[in-house]
Amino acid sequence: MSTAPTELPSEANSQQAQQAEQSQQSQQAEQAIQPERTQTQTQTQTQVQKPAQNDKSTKGDAAEAAKPQKLSGAELKAKAKAEKAARRAQAKVSKEVAKGEAAVSSAPGQLGPSAGEVKGGKAKGKQDGGSTTTSGAAGRPAVSKGPVPVVPAEPKFTIPECFSHLSMAKRIPITQADKDVHPTVLALGQQMATFTIDESITRLKATLLAFKKVINSYTTPPGNTLARHLTPHVLNPQIDYLTACRPMCFSMGNAIRWLKLQVSKIDPDVPEAEAKKQLCSSIDTFIQERISMADLVITEKTSEKIQNHDVILTFGRSTLVEQVLLQAYTIAQRKFTVIVLDDPYERKGQTLAKNLTAAGLRVSYCGDFGGLRYYLQSVTKVIVAAESMFNNGSMYARSGTCDLAIAAKQLDLPVIVLCETVNITERVSTDSLTYNEIDPERSSSASFRLLYDTTPDKYLSLIISELGTVQPTSVPDLLRKLEESN
Amino acid sequence: MAPPKGGYAPDLDKFLDTLKSRPVDASVEFLISLLKRRQIRGSESCAIATAHILLQVVAKDKWSDVDQLIGRVQLVGRKLVTAQPHELVIGNIVKRVLGLIRDEASEDRNDTGSDSPTDRTPTLPPAIEPIPLSKQTRLPSLVALGSFARTQSMFNLLSDPDFVPSPGSTPKLGSGASTPQGYPQSTNIHALRSEVIDGIEEIMDEIRQVDEQVQAYAEIVIHPGDYVLVHQPSRTVQKFLLRAASKRKFTVFLVVDPSAASTEDDPYSSLRKSLSSSGSTVVNIMNVGLMAYMSKVNKVILGARAITKKGGVIVDSGAAVIARAAREQGRTVIVLGGVYKLSPDSRFHHEGLVEWGDPSKYVNFADGEMVGQVRVRNAIAEFIPTDLVNTYITNL
Incomplete structure (x- = not known):
């Protein structure tokens, strides 16, 4: 049981990669259909081309081998993917979408088939619900950028007034997640929202392992330092997404505070690769000491x-x-x-x-x-x-x-x-x-x-x-x- | 699992239907089997069934004197009590009927001046109550039940459930000095019979009217804006809530049966509908541990299966935890139950007393690992000690 969460993210990641390819194709189809785009979108799309090629070249290799190669482009890829995901939510008529959704819902490998089906159905239902609002073409570019307005998980459900201050896990469709959310974290969020990963300590472990992946795939943009940039621009969106999926447990709060402290402590003069290595090893130590031991x-x-x-x-x-x-x-x-x-x-x-x-x-x-x-x-x-x-x-x-x-x-x-x-x-x-x-x-x-x-x-x-x-x-x-x- | 509508599984209604057409002994055996199979469940149903069968015994059986009748009722009563020892109301009803017969017999004996059955009421001495026929006169017989000391000897008659009588044995009369040892043989049997039958019908009426009488207290107990927690509300509790809701708005936390909660049909949908139509809120609580809610709850209202002599309450399984949580938080625990549920029996009841039942409630029989290896237990009823209860509301 304890080994399961360690495997999950990687497994999910490999599936995400496959899914990314699928959506790549779908996106090309979309491009043909929808010629009008804003400037920002076309920019990101050109950026996308590179990791896409990268992806294709490694297609024959094992998923593990693909990951280190992706390192540099993975961040961009994640962004592009999330954006694509948002776009796919709008172009829901295409068949690839359905396929993509299926892939996503089966991505958390440990989910029972029934749970997967339920989730798939739910995500789809929500898309249909959202179609009325997003079908207005004018709103389209805006949607792809910022975080999508949160749709209540179950519209029919009203929390009794005396309990309205309490929070509840929500199944946010992957398509509505922030574009900066890393695929591993996306999968983890779904697993948490469906209570596949439930115990406080398992959630913590899975979160830390996922964040290790996020850090590994991070590249500091020019003109920034890792210590200043990583937390607000990369980690926070992940945390927000996870919190939206299911309210954080106290252990996650503790660990994330600790992680942010570690990031801020990194000397700006340390080269990026070295800093990332440091962070990853301290996460490993944390897991080792505070969880396993x-x-x-x-x-x-x-x-x-x-x-x-x-x-x-x-x-x-x-x-x-x-x-x-x-x-x-x-x-x-x-x-x-x-x-x-x-x-x-x-x-x-x-x-x-x-x-x-x-x-x-x-x-x-x-x-x-x-x-x-x-x-x-x-x-x-x-x-x-x-x-x-x-x-x-x-x-x-x-x-x-x-x-x-x-x-x-x-x-x-x-x-x-x-x-x-x-x-x-x-x-x-x-x-x-x-x-x-x-x-x-x-x-x-x-x-x-x-x-x-x-x-x-x-x-x-x-x-x-x-x-x-x-x-x-x-x-x-x-x-x-x-x-x-x- | 459930039989088709109007299915073959007999229940209380079917039993009552067949009552007239069968010989008494067959009906008694039928009722015993129904009780043993728990096809008649719930204290109210059991009480009504018992009253009906005793009515048949009194009405149809051949008996020539009071002792014979008492012996016969005792015999049937013991059989019924052994069939479902956890349902204390059966014993209560039997004791009530026995008391009724004795009262009548002693009246007849004392009433030397009158030998005509038609003018019985006016000539009765005032100290002894006439057969209750109207609402006001029901009270004395209930008082007789409620005050255990006065009628001690009567209750001792059935207090030993381990004693299994051999059929035809001489009825064991109470040892108390207050019980008349011999009834005059010359009593007018017909008059006695009809009076006892009237009395039993009176008991049945009383059982039916409990709900209405109990709910009269609803407005006193429930205040506007209250948060009231109820556990698998019986009809008595439901009516109580409805009456309160007709006057004021409050919130009901309804703790449901976990096994029923997964199925679609809500047994309390009518309650929910009528409560919300009058502006109150109903929230089904899907927890078994209720401590989390206790800081919010003002009152806990429980329906009793039976109330023992010392004040302990036998309730549906799951309610004891609620009562304990309420006590820990200092919330009021109110128990509703008709007087017919008050039992003089208390020797065999302690907190460990639990009625066990169908273990397949949560564990499927198809689950071989569980069935083969694990001891699975499922409680049906349990006991709440007196100190966890604040108030009892009965129909008196």
Whole structure:
């Protein structure tokens, strides 16, 4: 599971390249159809010709080989592609568009076929919706330039007024993305919007890997320095796009702040290639230290806490908790049983239950919170993974975790929270409606669903992070430790 | 899964239809099987079915004295209670009917002066209530039920669900001193029969009228602008909301059954329609953990399946979590339920008490890995302890 996000962007990228070729052809057709163009557009098109040739020459090669060659032109290509994408949205009658869309929607390789279909259908639906506005030829050049006005994800859906301050993931069609958005990021945005990449830490990892690609394909325009130009002109559009696809999680916020700091720290005298190398290696180190090693340490520490004859209850499916349980069973050789409590709307716990039983663990599964008290009577420890921790010790986690923690605390059961320090935010939250996210898939005109809730520190017993095991009230200490180590 | 419209699966209506044409014993067996298969579900349906079958027992069975009748009702009652021990209302109704019979019998015994059944009402001593025929006179019989101490001996009769009677055994009478040990044999059987039948019909009327009486409190409870959270509202709760909505505007957070939420048909669409037509808002909440909403919610309204002696409430699965969250946030938890749901039974109920049911609600039987390896459990009803409830609203 943990390797999947690393592969995804590259895979998506290669598909993007293919798709770019397709659209190249379509664009030529378009040129024939639409002779009238503004000056800026023709300029970009001439620029496009070069990478296009470049692309064709490498067509026979493996996708990996193509990437380093593209380096110089990739940025332009990305721009041109996004622009083309915008144009394609207008010329939706042509068949290539449909083909391109299909390619795009299948680009996130891990998407189930159904999800892909849904998305394709949605994107198309939106194009049709937009056709009335863009069919006026006068607006055409303007559209291709700036970010396209954001169309609400589901027009029929009205958020109840009392929740209108909360944000929601939107499926922005790739065609409506800003032209500066890198193809890898485009794909990643779609994956986030469809919740294919869902967990905070996986999103963070995928984002960093995608940004590495962005940085690799970046060329400083003449008269600019990398430190000054990269963040506002290249990184920010990517970040904006990702945020528009799905509200950033706290870990992404933390990492992006860190990345921007790294960029600004680069000496203007350092040659560009050297600077890019520096940035990429520091991203690699960040992933290594803050994600991979952190997970390893947390897994190790937590599996030590599991004793023989324990009954562990966990909620939903978290990769980290799964690793902990598997490690405790297979490596630490503990004999214990697991109760998987699940959210009936997501049912990810079923996957966890299957994975655990496949390893040989004894698992009970309960689909909802009915009879929770009964289950808890036999439980000895509750282990949950946090999406994030607030500075006041509150835990931000999958909706329902709070109810579980309350019930567990009433029975004096230890509630153990697993959280990488990168997920800790300096913000403070006292209720679940300050920071939250609306589930776009299950919210409609009639129904509403929150994705997360906030558990006050008094219901938690222990926070296990890679920097130490602390009480929930000591979360600020972890933050201080982090600052010192940096 | 669902049988076709007017399908073959029997339910309460079908049961009531066949009641007249069948012999009593067959009907009893039929009802027992319906209860066991959970084809009659929900406390109201169970209560009505029980009342009907007891009516048949009283009306059709041959009995020559009161003891025989009481024994017969006890026997049927025990069978029904064993068939669905989680539905406490069945026991409640049986106890009500038994109490009714005893009251009548003792009246007849005391009422030495009158041997004509036609002029029973005026000649009854004032201390003993006549058979309730009008709305006002229903009250005393309910009070008798509500005050457990006074009628203790009556309730002890059925308090042991483990006791499975052998058919034909001598009915075990209550040991309490207040229970008359012997009824006069010379009682006018016909008069007693018709009075008991009237009494049972009165109970049925009461069950039917609970909703209307409970909803009279709606305006007191729900204020304009409130955020009210309800969990899988029963008809009682729905009517309660509707009554409140006719006077004021508020927001309802409706927690739906997760398994039903994925299907298209909304069981609460009529509620939604009528609430929104009167200006209130209904929001279906698709979460199982409701703590996230509690900071917004003013009141939680739950419909009871049964209320036990100590005040604990048996509710649909999922409501206990809501009650606990509400308690943690200091929100009011209001439980609605007719008095017929109040049960003197409390020994076997604690927080761990859960009724388990169909595990295929969330896990498909086709999912071999889950079915073969994982223990899947699904709760249907659970228990809310007294301290999580603020107020009970009944029809009294």
